[in-house]
Amino acid sequence: MNIPSIYKPFVGLVLLFTVVSVLNIPILETLWRNSFDDGTYSHAYLIPIITLYLYFKLSANGLLAYRESISYVSFALLIGSGLLLFVTSNAQISIGYWLSFLAVLTFGVMSLFRFNWYVLFPTLFLIFIFPLWGLLTEVLQAISVTAVTYMMSFTGIPTYVEAQYITIPAGVFEIADGCSGLRYIIVSLAISTLFIFMYINNTKKAVTFLSIAILGALLTNWIRITALILIGEYTDMQSSLMEDHNTFGWYLYIPFMFLLFMWGNKLANHDLLSTPENDTKDPVGICPKQFNVLFLLAAITLSSTTLKSLFLPTLPNNSDVIASTEIKPTIERYTNVEKVSSNTSDIKPTIYLKYFFNGELDNGKPTGFGNNFIPKGWYEVDQEIIGHWRYIKIANRKESALIRLTFEINELQIPSPVGFKKQRLIEALTGNSETYIHWQFFKCLRNCSLEQSALQKAQL
16 A cells, blocks of 8 residues: 555554554553543543544644654663663552553654654643543542532531531532542643644643633532532432432533633634645655664563563462452452461461462552452451561451461562562562462450460561
């Protein structure tokens, strides 16, 4: 197929994105589970399409062209981001490998194509599919509670606020994570930055437009929450909006966006994508330099998470072990678990489980967010770290028990999650990402002090 010269850079860029993606399928799997499959990031399906469209138009207008020489700065940044991807993926630091993956894409584009801010923007626009924005949830949640409390002070309705709970005569409202306004903030940032990229090249106007977009998203969310509280009060909590309050928020947010872009049209002072097509008979920059391509392929291949996953050990999940164990922790997405016998002391654990994690990005880790070391039906009484173990005293209505646990990597046992994460980073430099959880359960006669003392003496 004969591709017009003007579109050859676009074809090369698609190939670059494809190769980097194939070499990092495990990262794409984590994005699918944590972003595309999450309601907060439901816009994620559109972002890659927008990115490709922007590059297509840039190529058609002659604004996307290959480098004709080597950029040592770009390659240095590419190598650095590749090394960071190697370390953070081995250490299973999700925010680290997501940002590193985006950096590899960004500096890959810089290495292959002539540098300009509008050439990098479509790649950086992919930041809106990465589930990093949850870091803002608690801050936005606290701001929403303060703002809604202030707005309710003008309604005359008795209001009592405790943490994220707002109590009125009709009932109690919780300003939960979903009420933080995060989804409106993300959409506002995505749409407004895209509009600025295409139509505004004045810094002052761009900052003003972006600020209004963010403020409007916050204000829309505050009005939504306040309105729902008022509707709940006046309908005695019987309105259907008490169940489907997210849709109600979009009814308020969409009119704001229309008004925002009506005003944005008055600020627009150029149209980047309507630049006349490059009509040069012999256009430059339509073929990449061979050295740039080879160096780029070497750099992105060495940091590949797909190739590493091919050499990870795969073991049967041993679900029968967990199914037959009545008392157990809640551990998400482990590779393998086994029951082991202990010879550490005369006090034999009732249950000793050893969980193995092979380091695959989508296969969990010892310090995973959803892991709970306290069995269901039990509660924690006390805990302390002594030596290489963490001791947790637990109880239920009739019994008391002792849990002893530790994390392991490269035959080093570390009881502290923070210390274990640091050691994972150190081991990641050598490519080691295989980890374990040792979890032991001891029944106690009284308050577990005798059992803990005996175990500590045996540990010395």
